[in-house]
Amino acid sequence: MNEALLRAFIYGVEMDREKAMNIPSLAGAILKIADTVAAIPIKLYKRNGDKNEVVEDERTVLLNEDTGDTLDGYQFKHALIMDYFLGKGGYAYINKSGRKIESLHYVKESNISFRENADVIFKDYQIMVQGNTYDPEDWIRLLRNTEDGIRGKSIIEENKESLSVAYTALKFEKNLVSKGGNKKGFLKSERRLKKEQMDELKAAWKELYSNNGENVVILNEGMDFKEASNTSVEMQLNENKKTNGIEVCKIVGTPPAMIEGKATERDEKIFIKYEINNVLKALETAINRAMLLESEKGEYYFEADTDDLNRSDIEKRYAAYGTGIEKGFLQVDEVRKKEKMPQLGVEFIKLGLNDGLLDPVANKVYVLNTNKTIDLNKLRKGEEEGELNLENNPSSLTDTSMQSGEIAGQSGTEEPEKNL
Structure with a gap:
């Protein structure tokens, strides 16, 4: 084990976004959430008594298709979710012409800074980007576990120790692989070696462990290689990898089976109910706060259309429709609309x-x-x-x-x- 790796085990690793995304289980879990949320369309609804009507509006085009920026709707939401988990929050500038929203511009959270007042009760702040100052009302602000409504807390900030262990184990495995799996040990010499002999031996030994060919080291008379026993960490490497992966999935809130591709229907329901729905609610709230006019709030609202997300397999879905029609709380045209089929006017x-x-x-x-x-x-x-x-x-x-x-x-x- 080299000196840098030994220091990592003793003192820990200073985790950042790049290192965190090198942990397979963390990257897989967060990307799974971001991919799922980004694919869900956002619709605008109007409250009309007991009915909620879908409203055709240019703002939904900006959110789902063309933002008016270099990113499309999918990429826009995906980037916000990634910053939501890995940074201080997802931020997007709302470009307006009068009361009309012309375009949406995602800004990487590392380019965002703040100018705040000192009042802990009546908090106020401005957003700063490249020396320019903006009012927070002109921004979509998607914040995770925030305490001030200005910045959120990333998974990395809240789980430094756990992620450090997983990352260090990954580096340890890389160190073993880089040595070609050769056994560790030490050399014993019957006589004292000169500096030139020591340097030559070190170079040969380094070549042996470089894993770049079938290298051979020939020991002179009077020298012997003593193999070191495997440490408990080496012997339980695979078991530790599984345990670390499960712990990281717990941090994100994703069932491990979702990452492994072995998810059951129950795993998918847990994933949707306890993770996706929570992220969607945070996104909906941020959009409603920033993109609705004051006169629209209370009557209009943006909401994610999760019909496709909650659709089960066709056999179970059709059986549920049959029950609804039989009991009288579903109509044929309502079912056909859900299945994206032309309505019959019945x-x-x-x-x-x-x-x-x-x-x-x-x-x-x-x-x-x-x-x-x-x-x-x-x-x-x-x-x-x-x-x-x-x-x-x-x-x-x-x-x-x-x-x-x-x-x-x-x-x-x-x-x-x-x-x-």
């Missing part, structure tokens, strides 16, 4: 044969057994008129009851005569 809700078909738009019921259509509006109007007549002329109910009683009484007196 506005009926399928009910049981004894219930018929309900048209919620026209408020009519078609009864299959009787082949009749009932207009619920007219039916309700008739009931209301009947109730109104009853309120205006309550004696009609009494008269009707008395007439019914007289008829019943006459029927009762005539019946015995008939029997006689």
Whole structure:
């Protein structure tokens, strides 16, 4: 083990972004999240009572397709997520012309600095880039574990020791491989060697461990090679690699099976529910805060369209649709829309044969057994008129009851005569 590696084990490694991304499990986990989030489209919705309507807007084009900058929509979101995990946050400048957003410009977090006030309650700051000062309202700011709303905390900053162990183990493995797997040991000489002999021996030994050919060292008479025993670290290298990989995945919040390509349906659900959804919510909040006009807030909102992300395999999906249609809380056209198929214009809700078909738009019921259509509006109007007549002329109910009683009484007196 060389001196630099020994110092790393004793004193630790000063981790940075470049070193962190050399750890396979960390790079795989973060790239998995960034790739997934970047592929999800952002849509603009309008609240309209109980309904949320999709609104066509140029801002969604900037977020999903063409940012107006050198990056496209996918690359733009991908870069923000990478800085979210590995830096102080994801930052993007919003280029406006009046109230209209013309373009979005991602800026690498290492190029961002701040000018802050000293008030810990009423915090205020400005963003500085290459000597220019900008108001934070003109920026999308995606911050992880922030305490001041100005800068976030990276995974590297929060987990220096754990990542240092994983990185040092990687360097240790590289050191072993660079020596061609040759056993470590020490040379023993029966007589004292001169400096020239020592230098020549060191050069030959270095050539042997350089792993650049089938090198051979011939020992002179009186010299012997004593093999050193393997350390516990060497003997458990593979086991340590697995353990370190699992620990790094825990840091990011990604099931290890997702990185290994052995993910089960349960692993995928955990990944989406506890990691992807959280990152998406942070991204949505940052976009809503920065890209909505003050007059739009409360009525409009940006949200990720996760329909494709949550889609299961076709067999389970179609079975779920069948249940929804059978129970009456899904319509055929709603299912076809989810599957990106042309809609048929069918506005009926399928009910049981004894219930018929309900048209919620026209408020009519078609009864299959009787082949009749009932207009619920007219039916309700008739009931209301009947109730109104009853309120205006309550004696009609009494008269009707008395007439019914007289008829019943006459029927009762005539019946015995008939029997006689």
